[in-house]
Amino acid sequence: MVKAIRVHEFGGPQVLKWEDVEIGEPKEGEVHVRNKAIGVNFIDVYFGKGVDKAPSLPFTPAYAGPPPLGSYAEEQILPANKLVSVPPKIDPIIEASIMSKGMTTRYLLRSCFKVEPGHTILVHAAAGGMGSLLCQWANTLGATVIGTVSNKTKAVQAKEDGCHHVIIYTEEDFVARVNEITSGNGVEVVYDSVGKSTFEVVPIISYATCI
Numbered sequence: 001m002v003k004a005i006r007v008h009e010f011g012g013p014q015v016l017k018w019e020d021v022e023i024g025e026p027k028e029g030e031v032h033v034r035n036k037a038i039g040v041n042f043i044d045v046y047f048g049k050g051v052d053k054a055p056s057l058p059f060t061p062a063y064a065g066p067p068p069l070g071s072y073a074e075e076q077i078l079p080a081n082k083l084v085s086v087p088p089k090i091d092p093i094i095e096a097s098i099m100s101k102g103m104t105t106r107y108l109l110r111s112c113f114k115v116e117p118g119h120t121i122l123v124h125a126a127a128g129g130m131g132s133l134l135c136q137w138a139n140t141l142g143a144t145v146i147g148t149v150s151n152k153t154k155a156v157q158a159k160e161d162g163c164h165h166v167i168i169y170t171e172e173d174f175v176a177r178v179n180e181i182t183s184g185n186g187v188e189v190v191y192d193s194v195g196k197s198t199f200e201v202v203p204i205i206s207y208a209t210c211i
Helices: 040-048 092-112 130-140 154-159 174-181
Strands: 002-007 016-021 032-034 075-079 120-121 142-150 165-168 185-190 206-209
Touching: 002 075, 016 120, 092 130, 120 130, 130 142, 130 185, 142 154, 142 174, 154 165, 165 174
Parallel strands: 120 142, 120 185, 142 165, 185 206
Antiparallel strands: 002 016, 032 075
């Protein structure tokens, strides 16, 4: 028996239960994994509230990526082809915190739209988990990074994470400010993890929603 977080009914953090579970033995093509650290992502909230449907109740939450669920546990059985080898010098906490967001960031910057030196990009929620990685990575790629945030504290963080221009959207019109920064030329791409309230008409080539 191992300990795991179990959800028997949908709701907030109060429905999370720390319980004994039986995980059995790995079959052919499976691996017995001991979890040293796990990533916590917003999709976990969706599963807990029932917005995203788990296969059945009760269930053990998390992974943001492909199924099976179940990383909120001391140990678990996983398909070997779902595992990724990580260099031992990387701390498990770092691995867990950036894996899902890191893969998404790479897709957004290199596949969804390939950011190149000289591009100007707009990152909404620039101080968030995804925004922070996007700003740092895009800066390293040689792009000019414009980020939007909600307050001065987050503006400081966004600046530290590589934003060349930070817009506090609660204090100024981000559309007008982007046009001012770019001399009316707009940006090559917008990365948006906010949605409805930010979907304004900004001159762009590509619009990527980070959901």
